[in-house]
Amino acid sequence: MSQDTYAKVFHLIDSAHGEDPKKVTVNGKETPYELLYSNKMSNYLEKRDPSASIVLQVAIRAQHLRRWEVPRDSYPMTKVGYHGWRTFLKKRQAELARQMCLDSGFQADEADRVGHLIRKEDLKQDQETQILEDVACLVFLDDQFEQFETQHDEAKIISILRKTWGKMTERGHDLAFEIPMSDRCKELVTKAVSGD
Template sequence: MPPNLNKAIDLIDAAHREDPNRLHANGESIPYELHYAQKMSKYLNLHTPNADPLLVTAARAQHFRRWEVPRDSYPKTKAGYFVWRTLLKKRQAEQVRQLCLDCGYSVEEADKVAALIAKEDLKKGEGKGDPDAQVIEDVACLVFLDDQFDEFEKAHDEDKIVSILQKTWVKMGKRGQELALQMDLSDRAKELVGKALAG
């Protein structure tokens, strides 16, 4: 039996709709994590058209129930951030693995989706680790640039932002970098990306 991708996406989106954090745009209000998931799917389609169901599932479920463990529940330090992020990856992977099993995915398929969400076999750049993990990393970086960067950069000084962009660039494979250069970024974002790539 093939995995029931449509059922999995419906269940993932149903969870995203429970996010109390709302995004208001164009006169509409949408749960933030549903908005984020839709962006992940959009950039996955651009990056890897006709991606297999396991990639589609992992992209859609990247932030599965993330709002239930808010960032401010951990110390606002670098160490606190890494503890929070590590916990989230493990928690999200376990929850989505079970969801996949409930939707007819084999144990092997559910394990693969969980590994992609937990970023278990991701190595920086192409040619290392799981290529599917690199796709998910590329897509997440593209969503960050498209959807989160403008607000994020306002909260930090320029040197830090340039450093973050340089680290983000190294994380991406060639296809992700190509798409990033084609994005319709704000003038400020373009300026900072230019500085990061020139550095």
């Protein structure tokens, strides 16, 4: 795969992220949220696997591709609705990314592999899918957990943390303990991990 092909697909992905209407302010600068999210995904991939393949790097960067176009409330606000929404998003995002790869000059098998990873197929058996899951969990803990903690009761938070922890590898756990968190969030993570 040529450097031009790699650069083109990243440009397409980041341009799509740049259209996210949700903005956040970072260091005094307004940034589309999904662009910030995808950069965090890439940064955590560098920590988790510095020698990651290009297809994994692309899948990591494209994991939330155009996610804002299918809001959570477009599905029933139930557990079943949530899982339906997540399943649809994974398939949609995988196909969008696969097409961007083909448009950039990827071989069909490489583009298919990107889609496979974004759909998180063969989790626990496929090492690259597991790395993507580790990275997604790390970005949740880094980027969303502080706000999430204020919106739910302790029992639900601990339940979610235990599920998150169970999806991760030991290397993912080690990196999670390095994330700067408030004392309250650290306390909740400790409770979840220790089983208290």
